[in-house]
Each structure stands twice: as C-alpha cells, then as structure tokens.
Amino acid sequence: MNFSHFIFRRTLMVIPLLVGVVFLTFMLVRVGGLDPVGLLAGPTATAEEFKMIREELGLDQPLWKQFVIYAQNVIRGDLGESWLSNRPVLDDIMARSLISLELLFWGIGIGTLIGVPMGLRAAFRPNGRFDQTTRILSLLGFSIPTYWLGLVMLFVFFYLLRWAPPGMGRISLMISPPDFITGSYLIDSLLTADWRAAHSALAHLILPVICLAIVSAAPIIKQTRAIALEVIASDSVRYARACGLQTRTVRSIVFKNSATPIITFVGTEITGLVGTMSLIEYVFAWGGLGQYGLNAIVRGDFTAVQGYVLTLALFSVLVFLVVDIIIAIIEPRVDLS
Amino acid sequence: MNLLSVQDLQTHFIFRDIDHQLREAKALNKVNLTLNSGQVLGIVGETGAGKSLTAQSICGLLRPPAKIVGGSVTFQGRELLTLSEDEINTIRGAEIAMVVQNPRSSLDPLTQIGAQLVRLHQTHTGGPLAGSRKKALDMMQAVGIPDPEGRFTAWPHELSGGMAQRVLIAMALINEPKLLIADEPTTGLDVTVQAQILDLLNELVARFDMGCMIITHDLGIVAHYCDQVAVMFAGEIVEQGPTREVFLTPAHPYTQQLLAATPERLQLGVKSQLGGQPPDLFNLPTGCLSQDRCTLATEKCGAPPPLIEISKGHLARCHFVKPAEKGRSKSNE
Numbered sequence: 001m002n003f004s005h006f007i008f009r010r011t012l013m014v015i016p017l018l019v020g021v022v023f024l025t026f027m028l029v030r031v032g033g034l035d036p037v038g039l040l041a042g043p044t045a046t047a048e049e050f051k052m053i054r055e056e057l058g059l060d061q062p063l064w065k066q067f068v069i070y071a072q073n074v075i076r077g078d079l080g081e082s083w084l085s086n087r088p089v090l091d092d093i094m095a096r097s098l099i100s101l102e103l104l105f106w107g108i109g110i111g112t113l114i115g116v117p118m119g120l121r122a123a124f125r126p127n128g129r130f131d132q133t134t135r136i137l138s139l140l141g142f143s144i145p146t147y148w149l150g151l152v153m154l155f156v157f158f159y160l161l162r163w164a165p166p167g168m169g170r171i172s173l174m175i176s177p178p179d180f181i182t183g184s185y186l187i188d189s190l191l192t193a194d195w196r197a198a199h200s201a202l203a204h205l206i207l208p209v210i211c212l213a214i215v216s217a218a219p220i221i222k223q224t225r226a227i228a229l230e231v232i233a234s235d236s237v238r239y240a241r242a243c244g245l246q247t248r249t250v251r252s253i254v255f256k257n258s259a260t261p262i263i264t265f266v267g268t269e270i271t272g273l274v275g276t277m278s279l280i281e282y283v284f285a286w287g288g289l290g291q292y293g294l295n296a297i298v299r300g301d302f303t304a305v306q307g308y309v310l311t312l313a314l315f316s317v318l319v320f321l322v323v324d325i326i327i328a329i330i331e332p333r334v335d336l337s
Numbered sequence: 338m339n340l341l342s343v344q345d346l347q348t349h350f351i352f353r354d355i356d357h358q359l360r361e362a363k364a365l366n367k368v369n370l371t372l373n374s375g376q377v378l379g380i381v382g383e384t385g386a387g388k389s390l391t392a393q394s395i396c397g398l399l400r401p402p403a404k405i406v407g408g409s410v411t412f413q414g415r416e417l418l419t420l421s422e423d424e425i426n427t428i429r430g431a432e433i434a435m436v437v438q439n440p441r442s443s444l445d446p447l448t449q450i451g452a453q454l455v456r457l458h459q460t461h462t463g464g465p466l467a468g469s470r471k472k473a474l475d476m477m478q479a480v481g482i483p484d485p486e487g488r489f490t491a492w493p494h495e496l497s498g499g500m501a502q503r504v505l506i507a508m509a510l511i512n513e514p515k516l517l518i519a520d521e522p523t524t525g526l527d528v529t530v531q532a533q534i535l536d537l538l539n540e541l542v543a544r545f546d547m548g549c550m551i552i553t554h555d556l557g558i559v560a561h562y563c564d565q566v567a568v569m570f571a572g573e574i575v576e577q578g579p580t581r582e583v584f585l586t587p588a589h590p591y592t593q594q595l596l597a598a599t600p601e602r603l604q605l606g607v608k609s610q611l612g613g614q615p616p617d618l619f620n621l622p623t624g625c626l627s628q629d630r631c632t633l634a635t636e637k638c639g640a641p642p643p644l645i646e647i648s649k650g651h652l653a654r655c656h657f658v659k660p661a662e663k664g665r666s667k668s669n670e
Contacts, residue, residue: 239443242398243457243508244430247422256447332492333446 003328006336010324014317021313022074026067029306036302040083079310080303084296089307093289097311098183099170100288104277106205107212108270115217116262119224120255123232134221141218146276150211150283157207165203167284172200208284215280216273223265224258231257260327267323271316338414340548341395341516343370346408348387348394348572350618352401362618364390365572366626368408369644369652372565374515377542377549379559379580381595382569385615388552391569392518396433397425413515431461434509436538438521440501444493450504451477451489454511461512476507480537499530503537510541517542517549523558535562556599560584565650568592571615571626578651588645588653591627625656633657 037053045053054060058069073080079089122131150167157164171177171185178189178197186205189197231237231254240250278290285291293308295301328334348365365387372378380388393399395410397417410417412433417425429435437443445453454473455466462469477485480503493501502522509517519538523531539562542549551563559566559580567577568589576589587593616626624639625631631638637656645658 235437235439235442236445238398239435239437239505240445242396242429242435242437243460244426244428245456245460246426249456249460253445253447257445331447333494 003336006328007325010321010328014321017317018314021310021317022071023067025306025309025313026070028309029302030063036300039300074310079307082296082301082304082307084299084301084304089303092292092304093307093311096287096289096292099286100274100277100281100290102184102186103205103208103212103281103286103288104270104273106209107277108216108266108273110209110213111216111269112220112266114213115220116224118217119221120228120251120258122221122225123228123254124251126229131225134225138218138221141214142222144214146211146215147279147283149214150208150280153207153211154283164207165200167207169285169287170201170204171197172204175200204284208280208286211280212273212277215276216269219269220262220266224262227258227261227265228254256330260331263323263326267319270319271312274312274315339371339411340374340376340413341370341372341550342411343368343391343395344409344411345369346391346394346410347406348390348399348403349406350402351404351406360619363572363621364403364618365394366621368394368569368572368574370567370574370577372516372548372550374548375543375546376565377539377551377563378565378567379563380550380552380567380569381554381556381559383554383595383615386569387572388554388569389520390572392435392520392550392552396429396435396518397422398429427461430457430514431512432514433516433518434512434514436502436505436509436517436519436522438524440505441493441496441498444496444501444504446493449490449492450496451491454504454508457508458511472511473507476511477504479510479541480504480507481533482507498526499534502526502530502534506534506538506541510545513545515547517547518552519549520552521554522551523553523555531558538562556584556596568595571621572618573626573654575627575655576651576653578647578653582648582651588647588651588658589655590631590633590657592653594630625654 036057037050037059040057041049041053058066061069077090079093081087082089082092085092118134122128122134125131154164154167158166165172175197177185178192178194181188181191185201186198189195189201234257236257237250237254240253245253274290277288278294280286281288281291282294289308289311292304293312296304296308328336346365346368347363350360350362350364352360354360368387368391370378370380370391380391382388390399390403393403394405395412395417397420399405405418408418412428417428420428444450448456451470451473454476455469458464458469458472459466462472474485474489477488482488482500482503488496488500493504496504505522517538522538523534526534535558538549538551541547551558553559563580565577566580566583567574568583568591569575570591576583576587576592578588583592584596587596614630616622616629622628622639623641625634625642628634628638640656642654642656644652644654645660646652647658647660
C-alpha cells in the first residue's frame with residue numbers, strides 16, 4: 001500500500017519487459033539481413049576461412065542456443081566487441097551515453113519549458129492571435145526535417161554570421177577538455193573553474209540544443225494545447241468557474257489537471273527523440289550514442305547495433321518507470337496497490 | 338423588489354459552419370422569470386428547451402459560440418449582464434451559488450474536499466484560515482456528511498455520488514448565498530438518495546431564507562418541492578405560476594400536453610398528445626413557437642402570442658389564454 005512498496009513493485013515489472021527487449025533485439029539483428037561473417041572475412045576470404053569465423057562467432061549453433069549464449073552474456077554485462085572500434089561495446093556505449101544525455105537533457109528540457117507554457121497559453125484563448133501564431137510555429141517545427149534544420153542553422157550562424165563555432169564536436173579542438181566528473185563538458189569545466197573550456201562547451205551546445213528544442217517543442221505545444229482544452233471543457237473546471245474562483249486559481253486547476261497527460265506525453269517524446277537525435281548528432285559531429293548507433297547500422301557493426309538498440313530500449317523502460325513514479329506522486333487517483 | 342428578475346433574455350449560438358456560413362441557433366428566446374427570497378422555483382421542459390442554458394446565462398458562464406444577444410438579468414436590483422468577468426466572479430459562488438449534476442466529476446480531482454471548501458470560502462469571504470476551516474466543517478455537518486473531520490481530507494474520487502452531491506451543496510452554501518441554482522441536482526443518483534438530497538436542499542433553503550431555482554425534467558420533483566414552476570419550450574417560458582395552480586389548471590396548451598404525458602396519467606388511460614419535435618432553432622417559425630405541435634393552432638398563431646396574466650403571478654404566453662374571472666382560481670385551490 002505505501003509508496004516505497006509501489007516503487008519496488010513497479011520496478012520489478014521492468015524485468016519481464018527487459019527479457020522481451022533482449023529477445024527482440026536478438027531477433028531484430030538476426031532477421032535484419034546483416035551478414036557479419038561476410039563483413040568480417042572480407043571479399044578475398046576462402047570458404048575455409050568463412051567456416052572458421054562462423055564457428056568462432058558461434059553462428060553454427062542453433063538459433064535458440066545462440067540466444068541463450070547471448071542472454072547469458074548480456075546478464076554478465078558482456079555485449080560483445082565492436083569490430084569497428086575493437087573495444088567492448090559496453091564501454092563504447094557507457095562513454096557515449098553521457099555525451100548524448102547532456103544534449104537530450106538540455107534539448108528536451110528547454111523544449112518542455114517553452115512548449116508547455118505556450119500550449120497552455122494558446123488553450124486559454126483558443127483561436128486568439130497567440131493561438132494562431134503558435135499553430136503556425138508548431139506546424140513549422142513539425143514539418144522541418146531535423147537534419148536540414150541543423151544544416152541551415154550551421155550555414156546561417158557559423159558560415160554566414162560566424163556567431164557559432166563549426167559543428168565539429170563538443171568543444172573547440174584548441175582547448176583541452178576538462179577532467180571527467182559528470183561527463184558533461186559544460187558542467188565539468190564549470191566545476192573545475194575552467195572558464196575558457198566552459199565558454200567553448202556552451203558555444204558548441206547552443207545550436208544542437210536549439211535544434212532539439214525546436215523539434216521537441218512543436219509536438220509538446222500541440223499536445224499541451226489539446227490536453228488543456230479538454231481539461232478546460234471538463235466538468236470540474238466549469239464548476240470551478242461557476243464557483244467564482246479567480247481566473248488565476250482556475251488556470252492553476254487547469255494546469256494541475258493537465259499535468260499527468262502532459263508528463264506522459266513528454267515521456268513518449270523523450271524516447272522518440274533519442275532516435276531523432278542521431279541525425280542532429282551526425283550533423284554536429286557530436287560523437288554521442290546516436291551517432292555511434294547510426295554509424296554502426298550503416299557499417300554493419302552488428303554487435304554495436306545490438307548494444308545500441310538494447311540501450312535505447314532500456315532507456316525507454318527507465319523513462320516510463322520514472323514517468324509512472326512521478327504520476328503516482330502527483331495523482332491521488334493512482335491505486336498504489 | 339424581486340431577488341432575481343430575468344427579462345426577455347435571448348441567448349444564441351453564433352458560429353461559422355463547415356462552409357463558413359454564419360449560422361445562428363436561437364436557443365433562448367425571450368425568457369422571462371421572477372424569483373423571490375424564500376421561494377423555490379422549478380424550471381421544467383424537455384431536453385434542449387434551454388433550461389440549463391438559462392442558468393448559465395444568468396451566471397455569465399457561457400462560452401463561445403453561445404452569446405447573450407438581448408434582454409436583462411437583474412439580481413437584487415443589479416444588472417448582471419453588463420458586469421466584467423472579475424465583477425461577476427465576486428457574485429458567482431458567493432451570492433449566487435450553483436449545484437450541478439455529475440457531482441463526482443465536478444469537484445477538482447486533485448484537491449481534497451476540505452481544501453476545496455476552504456478555498457471557496459477564502460475566495461469570497463476571506464478571513465483567517467482557521468475560520469474558513471471551522472466554517473467548512475460546520476457546512477459539512479449541516480449537509481449531513483458523517484464524520485466531517487475524517488472526510489475533510491478525503492479525495493473526490495473516494496466519495497459516493499450522493500456524498501459528493503452533499504459536498505457540492507456544502508460548497509454552494511458556505512458563503513451564504515442569496516440565490517441557489519440547482520441544475521438537475523439529482524440526475525444520476527439513486528431514487529432514495531434523490532429524495533434525501535432534495536429534502537436537504539428544501540430544508541436549507543428555508544433555513545437560510547434563499548431563493549432557489551431547481552432545473553429538472555421531473556415533474557414529480559416540481560410538484561413536491563417547488564412553490565413556483567416555469568415551463569420552458571424552445572427557449573421560451575410559456576407558462577409560469579404557483580405550482581399548484583399550474584398543475585391543476587394548466588393554461589398553455591404545451592403545459593397541458595406535458596402534464597398529460599407523465600407516466601402516472603398515461604397509466605390512467607389518458608392518451609398523450611405530445612407528438613412531434615421542438616422547432617428547428619436555426620429556423621424558428623414566426624409567431625408562436627409551439628404552433629406546429631399544438632392542437633389548437635389557427636392562423637392567428639402566426640402572430641407573436643401575448644404574455645397574459647391569468648391570475649396574480651400566473652402567466653402564460655398564448656393567444657387562447659384568457660384571464661380568469663375573479664374568484665374562480667380560488668375555488669380551484
């Protein structure tokens with residue numbers, strides 16, 4: 001009945017999800033048409049060499065046995081080795097996840113901070129001038145392809161105006177990055193009081209973060225507006241008006257009652273944006289997980305692809321776990337048992 | 338001076354349809370009502386007659402595309418229709434309180450009921466928080482909520498429909514209003530709970546000397562609880578008068594048909610004459626609005642019917658109604 005119990009049981013529910021995820025990841029790559037043996041052996045390999053590599057990779061085993069081996073390795077934290085980087089996939093992913101998380105955090109954070117108030121304000125005066133402007137803006141945000149937005153921003157703010165640094169990574173090549181504390185160059189350089197590095201890290205962050213914020217804000221505006229309009233039309237808000245509560249109070253009731261569906265939507269947005277982010281990372285040479293995954297897919301690095309997909313799925317599961325816990329905190333109607 | 342006086346109130350729905358044609362549904366046409374302190378007025382009529390819309394228009398609760406296009410509403414001598422949103426907010430919930438249908442979904446689901454009562458009292462009456470809390474507990478006691486202290490921290494979803502309706506009544510009365518508007522207060526409640534709620538309302542109206550308007554389509558409720566009754570048809574009050582008189586000697590043909598259509602009378606073998614549909618609000622007939630359904634209708638019904646006072650306080654809007662001779666209405670009582 002109590003809260004920690006609820007969290008514990010909700011967390012336990014993650015386990016069957018993860019088993020499913022591992023299975024799907026395994027099957028996805030198996031049926032995906034990647035032939036690791038061919039890629040590894042190269043064009044001049046003999047049939048003998050092919051057979052040897054097959055056996056070495058365990059691909060001569062029946063499928064179910066391959067899955068058991070794979071699952072056992074995953075549980076042990078062994079995701080295999082990437083043949084592009086020749087390093088354990090897990091190490092690659094760990095290093096790059098933090099890099100991507102920084103971008104995702106600022107992007108979705110700013111996108112939410114812009115999108116939710118704009119959506120609410122549009123809903124408070126439907127068809128007003130603000131609503132109409134927002135509608136056009138969010139339509140633009142919806143329709144502009146992400147990578148194109150990134151390229152145009154680089155063209156304008158780097159090439160034409162010289163306001164922004166080139167889209168080549170997270171910090172200027174001339175500056176040595178700060179020591180590793182949190183994995184975010186900006187925060188780490190601030191913590192170590194390295195102002196030059198902080199300035200450069202911030203400058204490199206701005207354009208990709210704006211890109212991501214625009215891409216994430218557009219649907220959040222639209223969804224928030226729709227959710228808030230529904231709440232405004234609900235019995236409880238109509239009754240609040242009939243009680244003569246001040247406009248300010250009525251609006252706070254609208255906001256509170258919209259919070260649960262908005263948070264759920266932002267949760268799904270975050271998981272969706274992880275995919276979108278690959279393209280932004282690519283354009284800005286960010287070097288994060290998205291770029292790593294995209295690279296692995298293009299080059300057929302199948303252990304890395306497996307690791308990438310698995311990480312994204314795990315991330316989604318975690319995001320929804322957090323969303324559920326937040327909703328359980330703010331929503332008295334959630335049955336904790 | 339009447340507590341509430343509604344004169345020629347007209348509310349229309351004005352909007353553009355899918356072809357961008359401007360359309361106007363004349364939902365309220367010349368609503369005339371009066372209500373005094375200590376009186377209970379029942380408003381009856383079929384679905385779509387404009388009962389709830391009348392209440393919403395009085396309280397300024399309309400949302401586009403509904404719009405008041407004419408008439409006046411005076412409450413304690415004060416014109417309500419010209420007030421700004423902030424001004425009417427000081428009257429709604431304070432001097433004019435509403436009890437609505439669907440009590441469970443009308444309470445704010447994210448606020449405990451005690452806090453909702455306190456918030457409402459603070460908004461209109463103010464004073465120290467402890468005072469509001471005391472008042473909230475008193476009101477919960479007054480409307481018959483068992484264990485007010487315990488229920489103070491209950492969430493709306495934890496209440497039954499009847500209990501939630503009691504909370505709404507407590508909310509309506511906490512600022513000691515002069516006028517209570519109950520819009521179908523018992524729809525969706527069990528019959529036994531219905532009676533409890535209505536008895537409670539009746540008792541509290543008498544105790545606090547309020548005017549009360551009960552919107553319903555249940556003629557039984559009107560017969561039981563209302564001193565006055567107003568019959569609505571197609572956005573018009575076709576007859577208003579003391580309940581007993583209207584029920585015993587209905588003057589307007591529509592009222593006669595409506596009364597004849599109650600299940601009790603149908604059981605007695607009276608054949609219902611209430612056929613047909615209400616008129617199209619986009620395209621109202623000129624003259625009497627009920628002429629298409631009326632068995633008496635003649636050519637003179639094409640002219641607007643006059644509002645005729647049959648006896649003191651009993652009015653009907655019909656060409657065929659005649660003022661009663663002196664003494665006759667008395668003998669009917």
